[in-house]
Amino acid sequence: xxxxxxxxxxxxxxxxxxxxxxxxxxxxxxxxxxxxxxxxxxxxxxxxxxxxxxxxxxxxxxxxxxxxxxxxxxxxxxxxxxxxxxxxxxxxxxxxxxxxxxxxxxxxxxxxxxxxxxxxxxxxxxxxxxxxxxxxxxxxxxxxxxxxxxxxxxxxxxxxxxxxxxxxxxxxxxxxxxxxxxxxxxxxxxxxxxxxxxxxxxxxxxxxxxxxxxxxxxxxxxxxxxxxxxxxxxxxxxxxxxxxxxxxxxxxxxxxxxxxxxxxxxxxxxxxxxxxxxxxxxxxxxxxxxxxxxxxxxxxxxxxxxxxxxxx
Amino acid sequence: xxxxxxxxxxxxxxxxxxxxxxxxxxxxxxxxxxxxxxxxxxxxxxxxxxxxxxxxxxxxxxxxxxxxxxxxxxxxxxxxxxxxxxxxxxxxxxxxxxxxxxxxxxxxxxxxxxxxxxxxxxxxxxxxxxxxxxxxxxxxxxxxxxxxxxxxxxxxxxxxxxxxxxxxxxxxxxxxxxxxxxxxxxxxxxxxxxxxxxxxxxxxxxxxxxxxxxxxxxxxxx
Numbered sequence: 001x002x003x004x005x006x007x008x009x010x011x012x013x014x015x016x017x018x019x020x021x022x023x024x025x026x027x028x029x030x031x032x033x034x035x036x037x038x039x040x041x042x043x044x045x046x047x048x049x050x051x052x053x054x055x056x057x058x059x060x061x062x063x064x065x066x067x068x069x070x071x072x073x074x075x076x077x078x079x080x081x082x083x084x085x086x087x088x089x090x091x092x093x094x095x096x097x098x099x100x101x102x103x104x105x106x107x108x109x110x111x112x113x114x115x116x117x118x119x120x121x122x123x124x125x126x127x128x129x130x131x132x133x134x135x136x137x138x139x140x141x142x143x144x145x146x147x148x149x150x151x152x153x154x155x156x157x158x159x160x161x162x163x164x165x166x167x168x169x170x171x172x173x174x175x176x177x178x179x180x181x182x183x184x185x186x187x188x189x190x191x192x193x194x195x196x197x198x199x200x201x202x203x204x205x206x207x208x209x210x211x212x213x214x215x216x217x218x219x220x221x222x223x224x225x226x227x228x229x230x231x232x233x234x235x236x237x238x239x240x241x242x243x244x245x246x247x248x249x250x251x252x253x254x255x256x257x258x259x260x261x262x263x264x265x266x267x268x269x270x271x272x273x274x275x276x277x278x279x280x281x282x283x284x285x286x287x288x289x290x291x292x293x294x295x296x297x298x299x300x301x302x303x304x305x306x307x308x309x310x311x312x
Numbered sequence: 313x314x315x316x317x318x319x320x321x322x323x324x325x326x327x328x329x330x331x332x333x334x335x336x337x338x339x340x341x342x343x344x345x346x347x348x349x350x351x352x353x354x355x356x357x358x359x360x361x362x363x364x365x366x367x368x369x370x371x372x373x374x375x376x377x378x379x380x381x382x383x384x385x386x387x388x389x390x391x392x393x394x395x396x397x398x399x400x401x402x403x404x405x406x407x408x409x410x411x412x413x414x415x416x417x418x419x420x421x422x423x424x425x426x427x428x429x430x431x432x433x434x435x436x437x438x439x440x441x442x443x444x445x446x447x448x449x450x451x452x453x454x455x456x457x458x459x460x461x462x463x464x465x466x467x468x469x470x471x472x473x474x475x476x477x478x479x480x481x482x483x484x485x486x487x488x489x490x491x492x493x494x495x496x497x498x499x500x501x502x503x504x505x506x507x508x509x510x511x512x513x514x515x516x517x518x519x520x521x522x523x524x525x526x527x528x529x530x531x532x533x534x
Contacts, residue, residue, distance in 0.1 A: 011529055024392070044506070075337065084466070088513060089517070109488060110319065110466055110468060111466075112471050112475060112482070113465050113466060113483050114474070115465075115480060115482075115483045116482075122464070126466045126467050127516065128470070128513050129466065129467075129468040129469055129470050129512070130468075130470075130473075131469075131470035131471070131510050131511075132470065132510070132511070132512065132513045135436065135510055136513065163408055163474055164474075165475075166476030167477075168473070168474050168475065168476045169477065169478055169479070170478060170479050170492075171479075171492065171495060171496075174471070174472065174491075174492070174495045177321065177471070177495075177504070177507055178470070178471040178509065180507075180508065181471060181508065181510050182470075182510075184508070184509065184510050185470075186512040210533055240474075240475035240476070240477060240482035241473075241474040241475040241476065241477055244476075
């Protein structure tokens with residue numbers, strides 16, 4: 001976690017606190033109030049709020065505009081940026097624009113293929129991949145340089161993040177090597193794919209710790225509570241790169257329908273408690289998909305509320 | 313080699329239905345190998361069109377031929393003494409051949425008879441798969457002889473995305489994850505170190521992003 005930035009998320013991690021982040025998905029309309037409403041629900045319970053960038057290739061209000069809104073509410077946004085839809089000119093331009101509003105966190109992603117979204121026939125870009133986007137942000141921040149060679153004075157002060165997916169098998173070793181590559185490219189924090197298969201995750205973390213990677217990158221464990229057994233089955237069968245063991249589906253499905261949401265929250269809380277004991281975990285990224293109102297309850301139950309206040 | 317598939321019959325009929333004299337021009341090159349546009353396919357298409365016109369009570373002439381290669385002027389010239397007798401030509405060559413034929417006979421109406429798909433290999437008869445996107449700057453030395461530009465749905469250059477599962481691509485369970493293949497091959501070759509250093513943003517100017525491409529080989533030109 002080399003370069004220091006004004007990022008509150010980075011400061012929280014550096015101070016040794018378990019960090020808590022969550023996410024807000026922008027609406028499929030021009031209604032900015034939705035973002036404000038969702039951000040207000042979680043703001044006192046998290047250190048930073050990710051804003052997704054046309055997630056699952058479904059077109060939505062843009063991440064940058066939503067991040068600016070969140071920043072203007074006095075909160076700490078994490079700008080998610082996928083390389084699917086924009087080339088290196090557009091992405092560097094957006095990074096400069098974000099930085100001009102004091103946005104200090106970026107999550108560099110390649111993005112789901114458009115095949116999954118609401119514009120399956122569109123062209124994709126993929127001029128860069130996530131690792132190359134991280135390299136680019138690092139160059140802009142540390143060298144004051146664009147990929148094209150132009151040098152500039154006012155640099156984007158970005159805490160650079162990326163995703164890690166230990167479950168996209170069959171090679172856990174490849175996933176560790178890929179994380180190492182992202183770290184070599186400048187990534188300072190990662191938020192993992194939603195964890196349901198604890199055994200695979202622990203195998204991954206052991207390999208990460210054995211390589212000493214956990215000392216170079218802050219790993220935030222990804223948690224998504226299940227709303228009901230239908231969601232568990234959907235995640236198991238339909239969502240690429242997510243590994244939901246049968247035992248999890250059986251647990252959520254094993255209680256009456258009206259109790260399934262509560263069971264999903266219980267399971268998420270238990271997972272976080274277990275992950276607190278895993279070496280190398282520096283915090284949690286709680287992705288409560290269209291269920292933001294449950295984030296406060298989860299954070300309270302895992303004993304991470306109130307959030308520590310950083311000295312100004 | 314270039315891989316193509318025959319166009320649907322309805323589409324071809326829709327293009328040619330108002331003409332009376334048609335030439336179906338196959339190509340003995342790539343499209344013959346993938347059985348989409350050689351002499352055999354030209355004969356089959358010509359027969360089908362003759363049947364279509366006869367059933368509609370129309371008197372139409374449909375002839376077939378095949379040229380050694382439609383991407384070379386010398387072979388296209390073989391048509392020069394007979395092309396004037398036709399109202400239109402259906403070329404079964406790849407997109408290059410169709411265009412070069414139209415370019416050489418610029419007053420003749422030329423229709424495509426195949427859809428040109430990709431640069432690929434013959435896995436089995438009737439099973440062809442993509443291997444190269446002709447980006448103009450080969451990186452196979454770094455990737456164990458497997459191209460991530462052609463074989464990763466996101467043409468990623470630093471390893472697999474988080475969507476691959478069980479070694480398969482997130483776009484289709486039928487498609488192997490290109491990066492899983494690269495990783496396994498580098499491991500077999502004892503060259504995993506090649507994976508460790510981040511690959512910097514690629515120069516795409518030699519790919520289609522740089523505009524229409526041309527090779528000028530001064531050493532070959534007279």
